[in-house]
Amino acid sequence: MSNTTDKLVIAGREFSSRLMVGTGKYASNEQMVRAIEASGAEIITVAVRRVNITDRTKESLLDFIDTKKYTLLPNTAGCYTADDAVRTCRLAREAGMSDMVKLEVLGDENTLFPDNEELLKAARILVKEGFTVLPYTSDDPIVCKKLEEIGCAAVMPLGAPIGSGLGIRNPYNIRIILDTVKVPVIVDAGVGTASDAAIAMELGVDGVLMNTGIAGAKDPIAMAEAMNLAVRAGRLAYRAGRIPKKLYATASSPIEGMIG
Amino acid sequence: MEIIVNGEPKAITPMSVLELLASLDIDPRRVAVELNLDILPKGDYETTRLSGGDRLEIVHFVGGG
Numbered sequence: 367m368s369n370t371t372d373k374l375v376i377a378g379r380e381f382s383s384r385l386m387v388g389t390g391k392y393a394s395n396e397q398m399v400r401a402i403e404a405s406g407a408e409i410i411t412v413a414v415r416r417v418n419i420t421d422r423t424k425e426s427l428l429d430f431i432d433t434k435k436y437t438l439l440p441n442t443a444g445c446y447t448a449d450d451a452v453r454t455c456r457l458a459r460e461a462g463m464s465d466m467v468k469l470e471v472l473g474d475e476n477t478l479f480p481d482n483e484e485l486l487k488a489a490r491i492l493v494k495e496g497f498t499v500l501p502y503t504s505d506d507p508i509v510c511k512k513l514e515e516i517g518c519a520a521v522m523p524l525g526a527p528i529g530s531g532l533g534i535r536n537p538y539n540i541r542i543i544l545d546t547v548k549v550p551v552i553v554d555a556g557v558g559t560a561s562d563a564a565i566a567m568e569l570g571v572d573g574v575l576m577n578t579g580i581a582g583a584k585d586p587i588a589m590a591e592a593m594n595l596a597v598r599a600g601r602l603a604y605r606a607g608r609i610p611k612k613l614y615a616t617a618s619s620p621i622e623g624m625i626g
Numbered sequence: 627m628e629i630i631v632n633g634e635p636k637a638i639t640p641m642s643v644l645e646l647l648a649s650l651d652i653d654p655r656r657v658a659v660e661l662n663l664d665i666l667p668k669g670d671y672e673t674t675r676l677s678g679g680d681r682l683e684i685v686h687f688v689g690g691g
Contacts, residue, residue: 388691398689413690414658416632416683422651427687443690456665457685461658528691577691 372601374573376550377466377498377519379437383408384567385597386439386552388577392586395430401580402436404590411439411468411577414458439500441468446481448488455492467492468522468554468575470502478528478555482509486516493517502554505539507546514547521547522554522575525566529578531558534565544570560589560596567600568608627678644671647684657686 373380386409392398402410410431418424431438440458445451448471455467471488473481480503492499498519503509505523513521523543526532533556534540544551550572557563557579566574574597583589628637631646638646643666647654659666660683666674676682 389689390691392689411691412687414685415688417650417652417657417686419632419634419636419650419652419684426653426656427689428656438687440687441690453660453663457658457660457683458687459658460665460667461656461685461687575691581691 372605374550376500381408381437383594383597384573384601385563385593386411386573386575387580387590387593388575389427389431390577391581395425395427397586398581399430401586401590402431404587404594405580406594407436409437409439411441411575412462413443414440414454414461437466438462438464439466439468440464441502442470442488444472445470446472446484448484448491451484451488452491455488455497456495459497465496466498466500466519468500468502469518479524480504482506485509486512489513489516489518500552505536505543507539507542510543510551511546514549518549520550520552520572522552524555525553525562526556526558528555529582530556531562531579531582532556533558533562534569537565537569540566540569540571557593560592563593563596564600564603567597568604570604573597627676629676629678630681632682632684638676641676642672643674643676643682646676646682647671650684652684657684659684 374384383406385407387405387407388411442451442454451471459465471481471484473479489499489501493516500520501513501518502522510521525534552573552575553566553571554575557576563574580586580590628635662681
């Protein structure tokens with residue numbers, strides 16, 4: 367069972383890697399580039415922010431990212447209203463010449479949990495305007511179903527709060543979401559270490575998106591490689607079909623032919 | 627005249643958006659511009675003249691998750 371024929375398909379576009387990574391919080395742009403390479407990711411998220419018009423000495427992110435090699439996924443991080451998120455997406459489309467966006471509309475600064483009412487409102491507007499919308503959402507099957515009905519190209523339930531590293535807090539909801547929607551399900555946020563990514567993939571999700579789990583590690587490049595392997599291992603294990611869990615032992619070696 | 631660029635007032639002489647970007651040392655290919663809440667397509671930078679009181683947002687991509 368090879369990974370080579372097992373593609374992630376989002377809105378008709380095929381990707382070999384099921385890991386998507388962010389570009390924030392790295393110590394340097396050089397470290398970010400090396401971590402992204404080690405992760406094997408093909409889709410990388412970026413934020414949209416005002417250009418500093420008084421200090422033009424800062425390097426531009428796009429000086430470091432090969433946009434022919436990677437698909438940029440602009441986000442609406444930091445937006446708390448549908449209006450701000452829609453404005454940000456329109457600017458992102460103009461800046462990046464692509465209509466694929468990671469839509470997030472936050473409800474609270476402490477939890478960074480989504481405001482699903484505003485999220486649904488923004489998603490409706492953006493889908494009508496021709497955007498390929500990948501929404502960051504609560505691990506709520508009902509909201510995910512509504513996002514799919516609106517026409518979102520995927521749903522991206524959180525595993526745990528953004529940057530928390532708490533892992534997959536509600537695997538049962540993720541499983542129900544997988545049963546509920548037909549569009550790709552991508553776990554976005556909460557992954558702290560490789561086993562978290564593997565657990566997400568073993569549930570059968572289509573992909574995992576992370577930033578802090580890699581960028582915040584002591585050695586981000588090594589962690590990027592660990593996440594690369596974990597996502598691939600988790601996917602393979604899911605497709606291979608695990609054994610049922612049982613309370614008591616079953617011998618691996620034959621009973622027949624024992625000496626004595 | 628005065629315009630608002632990224633939330634800050636800025637005094638300028640009459641000019642186009644493209645000229646403003648050049649004066650700010652900004653590569654027009656790397657940014658998106660919103661003029662009075664509407665997206666300004668890149669092809670319109672050269673022909674769009676700024677007026678007093680215009681509100682511009684000039685954004686680009688930065689690291690994010």
